[in-house]
Amino acid sequence: MRAVLLHGANDVRVDEVPMPRIVEDGDAIIKLAAACVCGSDLWPYRGIDPITTPVSAGHEYCGVVQEVGTSVRNVKPGDFVVGSFFASDNTCEICRAGYQSGCLNRHPMGAENCQAEYVRVPLADGTLVATPSMPDPDLIPSLLACSDVLGTGWFAAKAAEVGPDKTVAVIGDGAVGLLGVLSAKLLGAERIIAMSRHQPRQQLAIEFGATDIVTERGDEGVARIKELTGGLGVHSALEAVGTQESMMQAIRSTRRGGHVGFVGVSHDVNLPGLELFFSHVHLHGGPAPVRDYLPDLIGRVMNREINPGRVFDLELPFDQAAEAYRAMDERRAIKALLRF
């Protein structure tokens, strides 16, 4: 089968590799409906960590079950399924508390190859959620979005305690930030301030429910948020970047007693304790427990209540994976989908 492999910084290739096979009794093999590139795939692409041997990429997936291990009960060949970027048993104490991405037996799907025609999913019973029926082809992008970017935006909004009567700021205009806007809207936020200086992304933010756009960044962005909120700051800030600047912008944009939900994977972030102490904010985040939200989010997609697949503004044939990475790296695309 074909799979994307990173051979080095900026060196994305589509190679012929062996088909994945059942290794553990709890595994499933899935034929992927489409593949996609995540913003976090750009870190290795940019050579943050040196690549000495070709490595797999991607961690988002949905498609049709081909084969299951002997112990699998919850899904069967022919089911259309969506899973999270962390496989999880969904039975341990941490899973039962709603933190499946912290499962005691979790397995990062980044270690498999999700930018490929087929993928092995460990812990299939705990990880995979089947759609009630075979989805129409036009729903594939939205179902693929459930696997990470929508679930992660949703977690950011839940972690930031978004709800009715709340004013929300979203820092980051990538797919996760934009779907954080959509999540905040679905959770009933009264006002949603999207921070973006890119016109097409501003447009999509507004389509998803943003009521205000702020183009300023850093201290100026904070000042603008304060101006829009009677000097107090927002109730809830969603952080979807992962840098020192974006974290401090989120904390400083939030009113005393408010909530910051952070889902951007932290890169060289150090939070000053004394400022955090006097900020009086609540801070929560990390890898989103997407599994917990999948039944709800899949249902909303299947009912055509939401269209999170709108974040895919570039579709390419699978063999053009290199261009998909380039377009995202150069911010010409929000998120790229690869069709087989």
Add this chain to the structure above:
Amino acid sequence: MRAVLLHGANDVRVDEVPMPRIVEDGDAIIKLAAACVCGSDLWPYRGIDPITTPVSAGHEYCGVVQEVGTSVRNVKPGDFVVGSFFASDNTCEICRAGYQSGCLNRHPMGAENCQAEYVRVPLADGTLVATPSMPDPDLIPSLLACSDVLGTGWFAAKAAEVGPDKTVAVIGDGAVGLLGVLSAKLLGAERIIAMSRHQPRQQLAIEFGATDIVTERGDEGVARIKELTGGLGVHSALEAVGTQESMMQAIRSTRRGGHVGFVGVSHDVNLPGLELFFSHVHLHGGPAPVRDYLPDLIGRVMNREINPGRVFDLELPFDQAAEAYRAMDERRAIKALLRF
């Protein structure tokens, strides 16, 4: 009147100073029932910030109202009152959300002199809570504890979402940590692990409701907590020290999805973003909104349901304030009360 003034590092004196007087219409003047030294008073005492001119100390207070400004309605001369270490209007949007210590018009009582015979309290209507009747003299230490250390321990427990069926760790065995133990008990925690290596403090922790004592610190302390909690860590950690070590100990002792409540004033703390991200903990803390809890806590003291005044293990005449500081600095006393 007499007041404690810090003339320099380790130089505590009781001086004759002018009586405070009404400055604003909303002020009250209180005759203090007793005075006390807070752990945080030890930072200037130890010369962390150079003292160039004599400065006031202390920020905890309770006593009888002597005089009120023309706009004061909620308290009157003769009332016995308790207030928080931040005066607050209790009407702004931040106060109404339960964050009176973040009041838009807050005034730090450390800027007045609470280690004195009389003190001026601004924003008296929002700040002071009167007892239903004149308290018996033996209740004074417990009412004084409400002003900060009990309210702060209570906030740590609330911030850490302590409740029934929860396992709790308390980091710090000063007055706040010990009253964090008491607060966790009152909030219904199933198991309370106090971290302390000082026998008298361990004893008091047990009296307040601790079920386990851990004497190890740092990584060893974390390992011991994990051992006691099936490898998962606690649901709730209360941090009552304010150092890098204690903050990391709190975060690392908490299970994924759990809560850290931090109330130790941060000194040179920097939280590593990536570790926080993958820890999956909730983090909340800061200066406790004691005003919010005062009616409840005062009620429990007046009903003799609780005896938080037990943290005062040293009582001295006011003129021996210097010895009170010394005893706390050398950890011979948990907390010192000064009688007039």
